[in-house]
Amino acid sequence: MTEPRKYLTAHAPKNIWAELKLPNEDARVRAMVKSGFNVELLSNVANIIGLGPALVAQSLGITNTTLARRRKHGHFTREESDRIFCLIQVTDRATDLFEGNRKSAAQWMQTSVPALGQKQPIEMLQTTADTIAVLNLITRLEFGVHS
Numbered sequence: 001m002t003e004p005r006k007y008l009t010a011h012a013p014k015n016i017w018a019e020l021k022l023p024n025e026d027a028r029v030r031a032m033v034k035s036g037f038n039v040e041l042l043s044n045v046a047n048i049i050g051l052g053p054a055l056v057a058q059s060l061g062i063t064n065t066t067l068a069r070r071r072k073h074g075h076f077t078r079e080e081s082d083r084i085f086c087l088i089q090v091t092d093r094a095t096d097l098f099e100g101n102r103k104s105a106a107q108w109m110q111t112s113v114p115a116l117g118q119k120q121p122i123e124m125l126q127t128t129a130d131t132i133a134v135l136n137l138i139t140r141l142e143f144g145v146h147s
Helices: 026-035 040-049 051-059 064-073 079-096 102-109 128-142
Strands: none
Touching: 026 079, 040 051, 040 079, 040 102, 051 064, 079 102, 079 128
16 A cells, blocks of 8 residues: 655745845835835846846836946935835736746736837836836736737
8 A cells, every 4th residue: 555645835936025025014115115225125126037237227217327326325215216116016916927937927027018008018117107007907917808
């Protein structure tokens, strides 16, 4: 008689918020955005999505010279931190859309999407209105609405 097999549960990749060591309390994250994220956070997000920090900063409307100044200062402004927050939120949702596959999520974020006017989702994180459009598209795709 053979022994029953033991099945181990597969471990999903860490939640991006936890991986970035951001608090899971909404109020604390909002306070961090208001006070300005640490500059290292941008590099960490860039690594997670597989892009260079300069390219990610550029997609958020942060120029190379501004990025250099922020590195000296150590923190982003409130507005820049808000855009980084949007990037994290979209990355998290896109990763969920692709069932935990960050590589596929990152690839989708860099692909021109007809529903976004042929823009790449990563290009649409400079304003709240554009970010909401990307998040709404992800929601539609999750429910199978492709128009």
